[in-house]
Amino acid sequence: GELFSGLQRDPREVLSTGFQESHREMVILKNIPFYSLCEHHFLPFHGQAHVGYVPDGRIVGASxxxxxxxxxxxxxxxxxxxxxxxxDAITESLSPDGVAVVMEAEHLCMTMRGVRKPGTTLITSAIRGAFRRRAARQVKIDGEARALPTVEVLPKEEYFFDFESRYEIGKTEYVCPADLPDDTAEQASRLAIETYRLLGCYGFARVDMILGRDGRLQVLEAQAIPGLTDTSLLPQAAEAAGIPFEQLVERMLDLALARPGTPAPV
Known part of the structure; x- marks a missing residue:
């Protein structure tokens, strides 16, 4: 019947009626209602689909x-x-640079039987083309949070690390890797990673700490947008880890482009 009417139709035929267009930025169609039937329990599941693709000279009507x-x-x-x-249907029909599909649905087999948890939502995703390549690079670069070498900040003229000490070249000495006992350096790395994850940081972030006289480290703040100037700490830490400045910038851009919701470049 109507519930299984899709078995007699090919979605690629519907998508084949697109037209040529030079638009090459992301096209997103959100909140598409859908209804389907679970093949295991023969109970319905329903929800919304969100579809995005980056055209390569050909687009299709939203309907x-x-x-x-x-x-x-x-x-x-x-x-x-x-x-x-x-x-896959969009990829085969339009040959876009990339496709991303996210679906969220409530399954009546979760609501009416078994665990009986109404309101539970299952979210699934599928990525193709440029989206998959960027995601793979993200996993390779930042699949696991990694702490760069610690930078020790030593003001030359003032006891306090004030504005001038921070931003005027020559006012502060930076030691990287920091001259710290091995156990303290390892603790700083662990604390930085824990802070990064706890605050939900993405890409690169700088975690500032202070080492007390009692040998204890305390987190001061996490800077989600580290600087890239001559006195900035992130480039120094990256260089100590064997990452040249140009490669650092490239990695930052790769991670930014791989972040969900980021418009694809033209």
Whole structure:
């Protein structure tokens, strides 16, 4: 019947009626309602699909994407498979630079039977093309939080690390890696990573600490947008880790572009 009408249709036929257009920035269609049937329990699941793609000279009407979602949903399905099928249909039909699909749905097999947890939402995603390449680079670069070498800040003329000491060249000596006992340096790295994760930082961040007379480290702040000037600490730490400035900037850009929701470059 109508619940399985998608079995008789090919979503690529709907998507084949696109047209040439020079627009090469991300196109996003959000909150597309869909209804499907779980092939394991034969109970419905329903929710919303969000589709984004970066055209490579060819676009398609928004209604065509919604129809493609509907065609693929009106079959016995698994949400994970459905998400990938939508991404593949768009990829095969439009040959875009990249495709990203996110689906969120409530499954009645979770609501009406078994654990009986109404309101539980399953979120699945599928990425293709440029989105997948960027995500892979992100995992390679920042798949696991990593602490760069610690930078020790030593003001030359003042006991306090004030504005002039921070921003005037020659007022402060920077030692990297810091001249610290091994256990203190390891503790600083662990504390930096814990702070980074706790605050939900992304990409590169600088965690400032102070070492007390009792040997204890205390976090002062986390700087989510580290500087790249002659007196900035991030480039010094990166250089000590064997990362040249140009490569550091490239990695920062890669991570920024890989972040979900970031518009693709033209």
């Amino acid at each position: 065509k994407i919604a129809r493609a979602v509907d065609i693929l949903a009106r079959r016995p399905q698994m949400q994970e498979r459905l998400t990938g099928q939508i991404a």
